[in-house]
C-alpha cells in the first residue's frame with residue numbers, strides 16, 4: 001500500500017510559472033516527496049540517487065545537471081532515467097529536487 | 107624568454123596570436139601556436155554548401171596566411187596538457203613546450219558515434235548526413251542534387267551545439283531551395299529538437315517558431331534522440347517516439363577536443379570549466395579559454411569568440427603584471443540568421459538580455475533589423491565571410507563593441 005503523502009506542505013511554497021521552486025533552500029526531502037506525488041510519481045531509492053546527485057551538483061555549480069551529466073557523472077544510464085522520470089528526466093529530477101529549471105543550453 | 111602558448115589555430119587562436127603579437131614585448135616574449143590542421147575552415151560557410159551557394163573551395167584557406175611573422179607555428183597533434191607543470195606535450199617528435207601563459211582554443215567538434223546506430227547502422231553518408239564538417243556538407247550537397255524528394259528530418263542530437271541558429275538556417279534555406287527547384291510540394295520538412303521550442307531564448311523562439319510555421323516546416327519538440335534505426339529509416343527518442351525519414355540531416359553531439367579529456371581538464375562534454383566573466387579557467391590562473399572550448403553559458407560562435415578577444419587579451423596582460431583579471435565578458439552574441447529568399451534575421455543578446463526586436467545600429471553598415479526578416483540582414487550575412495577573412499581573424503577593429511549596447515532595441 002503506497003504511503004499517504006501530505007500535499008498541503010506545497011501550499012506554503014513559491015513556484016515559478018513552470019512549477020519549479022523559486023528558492024532551492026526551502027527544499028526538504030518531504031517537499032520532494034510531495035512534489036513527486038503531485039506529479040504522480042512514487043519515489044524509489046534509485047530516484048533518490050538522482051535527486052541527491054542533482055542537489056549536490058546544484059550546490060557545487062549553481063545549475064541543475066544536464067541529462068548527460070546525470071548519466072556520465074551520476075552513473076545512471078539514460079534509458080533508466082527515462083523509466084524513472086518519464087518524459088523529461090533532467091527537468092523532472094530538478095523539479096522534484098526543488099531546483100530551478102535546468103538551463104543546459106544557450 | 108617567456109612563452110605564450112596558444113593551443114588551436116582556428117577562429118579564436120588566430121585572433122589571439124595576431125593581437126598578442128602586437129601587445130607583447132617580443133624581445134621578452136615568444137608566441138607559439140599549435141594545430142594539427144594546416145587548413146583554416148570558414149565554418150559559417152558550411153551551411154551554404156548543400157544549396158550550392160558556396161563550393162568547398164570558398165571556405166578554405168591555408169592557416170599560415172593569417173599568422174603574424176613573429177609567431178612560431180607547430181603543425182602537430184596536441185597530446186597532453188599538464189597545467190600543474192605548466193607544460194604541454196605534442197605528438198610530433200614527443201616535443202614538450204613549457205609555458206608561462208596558456209590559451210586554450212581547441213574548439214568543439216561533432217561526435218555522431220555518441221548516438222546509437224548513427225555511424226554504425228549502415229546509413230551514414232548514404233541518407234544520413236551532417237553539415238558541421240566540410241566532408242559531411244560536401245557529400246550532402248551531392249546527395250541533394252539527385253534527390254527526388256520525400257521526408258527530410260533535421261535533428262539536433264543534444265545541446266549545446268556551436269552556432270545554435272545554424273539548424274534553423276538550414277531549414278529556412280532548404281525551404282527556399284526546394285521551392286526554387288520546383289519540388290517544395292514533394293518534400294516534407296520536419297525539425298526534431300531537444301528544446302521545447304524553435305530556439306533557446308523565449309522571445310526569439312516565438313518569432314522563429316512563427317517563421318517555421320509560415321514556411322510549412324513541422325517541429326517536434328523535446329525530442330531527445332536515443333537511437334537511429336538506419337535499416338528502417340527511423341529515429342527514436344528516449345521516450346519512445348519515432349520519426350520516419352527519407353533523408354536525415356543530423357547535428358551530432360558537440361564535444362570539446364579529445365586532448366581536453368585526455369588531460370582530465372573537461373566537464374562531461376570535454377568543455378573546460380571557465381569563469382564566465384574573466385575567461386580564466388576555474389582551476390589554473392595562467393590558463394585562459396577563448397571560443398568554443400570553454401563551458402561558459404554563451405553561444406558557441408565566431409562572433410562570440412571575437413567579443414571574448416579583448417577581455418582575454420586584457421586579462422592576460424593584467425596577469426603578467428600580477429593584477430587580478432577583470433570580469434568584463436557579458437556573454438555578448440550577435441548572429442545573422444539566414445532565412446531564405448535572400449532575407450535574413452539579426453539577433454543580438456548577452457547573458458542577461460534576450461534577443462529583442464528593434465534596429466541594430468552598426469556604424470557605416472546598418473541599421474539592420476533585429477528579430478525581423480530583411481534583405482539587408484541577408485547581405486550582412488554574406489559580407490560576414492569577407493569580414494571574417496580580412497578583419498576578424500587578424501584581430502582587427504570590428505564596427506561593433508565587445509559589450510552589448512541597448513541602443514535601438516525595443517525592450
Ligand SMILES: Cc1cc2nc3c(=O)[nH]c(=O)nc-3n(C[C@H](O)[C@H](O)[C@H](O)COP(=O)(O)OP(=O)(O)OC[C@H]3O[C@@H](n4cnc5c(N)ncnc54)[C@H](O)[C@@H]3O)c2cc1C
Pocket residue numbers: 113114115116117118119140141142143148149150151152153182183184185211212213214237238239268269272363364365396397398399406407408409410411441442
Ligand atoms: C555550420 C556552421 C555554421 C556556423 N555559422 C556561424 C555564423 O554564422 N556566425 C558565427 O559567428 N559563427 C558560426 N559558426 C561557429 C564558428 O565557426 C565557431 O564558433 C568558431 O569557429 C569557434 O572558434 P574556435 O577558435 O573556438 O574553434 P575552431 O575555429 O573550431 O578551432 C579549433 C582548432 O583547434 C584545433 N585542434 C583541436 N584539437 C586539437 C588537438 N588535439 N591537436 C591539435 N589541434 C587541435 C583544430 O584543428 C582547429 O583548428 C558556425 C559553425 C558551423 C559548424
